[in-house]
Amino acid sequence: EVQLVESGGGLVQPGRSLRLSCVASGFTFADYAMHWVRQAPGKGLEWVSGISWNSGSIAYVDSVKGRFTISRDNAKNSLYLQMNSLRVEDTALYYCAKDMGIAVAGTIQHWGQGTLVTVSA
Amino acid sequence: SSELTQDPAVSVALGQTVRITCQGDSLRSYYASWYQQKPGQAPVLVIYGKNNRPSGIPDRFSGSSSGNTASLTITGAQAEDEADYYCNSRDSSGNHPFGGGTQLTVL
Numbered sequence: 476e477v478q479l480v481e482s483g484g485g486l487v488q489p490g491r492s493l494r495l496s497c498v499a500s501g502f503t504f505a506d507y508a509m510h511w512v513r514q515a516p517g518k519g520l521e522w523v524s525g526i527s528w529n530s531g532s533i534a535y536v537d538s539v540k541g542r543f544t545i546s547r548d549n550a551k552n553s554l555y556l557q558m559n560s561l562r563v564e565d566t567a568l569y570y571c572a573k574d575m576g577i578a579v580a581g582t583i584q585h586w587g588q589g590t591l592v593t594v595s596a
Numbered sequence: 597s598s599e600l601t602q603d604p605a606v607s608v609a610l611g612q613t614v615r616i617t618c619q620g621d622s623l624r625s626y627y628a629s630w631y632q633q634k635p636g637q638a639p640v641l642v643i644y645g646k647n648n649r650p651s652g653i654p655d656r657f658s659g660s661s662s663g664n665t666a667s668l669t670i671t672g673a674q675a676e677d678e679a680d681y682y683c684n685s686r687d688s689s690g691n692h693p694f695g696g697g698t699q700l701t702v703l
Contacts, residue, residue, distance in 0.1 A: 510692065520631070520639065520682050522692040534690030570638060579690035582629045584650070586638040 477501040479571045479587030486593045487561055495590055497554040497571030505529075505549035508574035508581055511556050513567035514589070523569070524556065528577040539565075561594045568592075600628075600683055600695035607701040608673045616668045616698045618683030628666035628683045630659060633697075639682065643668055670700075678702045 483495040495511070511523040524535045524545040533545055544557040554571055568589040574581040600620040608614035618628055627646055631639035641650050643659035656671045666685075670677055683695040 512692075512694075519680075519697040520633075520684075520694040522684070522694060525690055525692060532690060534692075536691065575644070580626075580686045580688070580692075582641070582644045583631075583684065583692065584641050584644075586640075588638055 477573060477585040479573060479585060481569065481571045481587045481590035484569060484590030484592045486595065488596055489561060489563055489594055491561055492557070492559045493561060493592060495556040495558065495569055495571075495592070497587060499552045499554065499571075499573065502573070504547075504552040506577065508577055508579050509547060509554045510572040510574060510579075510583055511545060511554075512570045512572050512583070512586075513565075513592075514570070515564075515567040518567075521567070522583075525574070525579040526554070527579050532579045534579050558592070561592075563594050566592060566594045600685060600693050602681075602683060602695035602698045604696065605699045605701070607703055608670070609703050610675065611672055613669065613671045614673055614700065616670075616681050616700065618666045618668075618695045619664055620685060620693070620695075621664055622685040622687050622693070623661060623664050623666050626685050626687070627661060628659070628685050630657075630666075630668045631682045631684065632677075632679045633682065634679045642681075673700075673702050675702050 478500045510525040570589045571587040572583045573585040575584045629644040633639040647659045
């Protein structure tokens with residue numbers, strides 16, 4: 476069974492940083508692309524970033540380019556999202572998600588339960 | 597443009613058929629995938645590719661596409677199908693825009 480467990484969320488002031496982690500199990504992590512998707516309270520889903528199986532291809536939504544960095548450690552079955560210069564509008568539940576294939580331009584298949592990030596003074 | 601547009605809300609009588617649509621330029625090149633999200637839960641993939649259902653998804657869910665419009669059809673809607681539904685696509689840069697979501701009410 477695929478399991479994705481996010482951690483690292485919390486309350487942070489605007490302008491500060493936070494690092495999210497996602498530990499995967501139940502599949503061969505190194506064989507799949509991974510994504511971060513967020514959902515602001517009461518709002519819809521927003522894809523944030525994706526990374527290919529070997530970190531060779533990475534993409535970001537325009538609103539986080541230059542502030543967020545996605546990375547992965549296949550030896551640790553882990554996905555990360557380094558979030559710098561956080562803004563109030565980054566407040567959301569952040570989901571870690573597994574793709575169906577190796578490329579970033581794939582289909583998001585499985586989702587974790589999310590970790591909540593609140594950006595507030 | 598990578599934007600995807602969905603109707604905010606749709607309703608269907610119990611046991612009837614409902615179609616949820618998604619429009620966007622990227623759908624001319626890529627199939628949409630569809631996700632069901634119930635309150636307090638993570639999204640679940642229900643349709644992907646031309647018309648594929650993951651294991652465990654009932655066959656009353658189906659997908660189709662024409663031009664810049666993708667559709668999710670539920671044939672014989674059940675009470676447990678009441679949820680938010682999101683379409684998702686991708687572009688050549690690897691971006692994965694979601695539609696704004698459609699809240700489905702089963703009457």
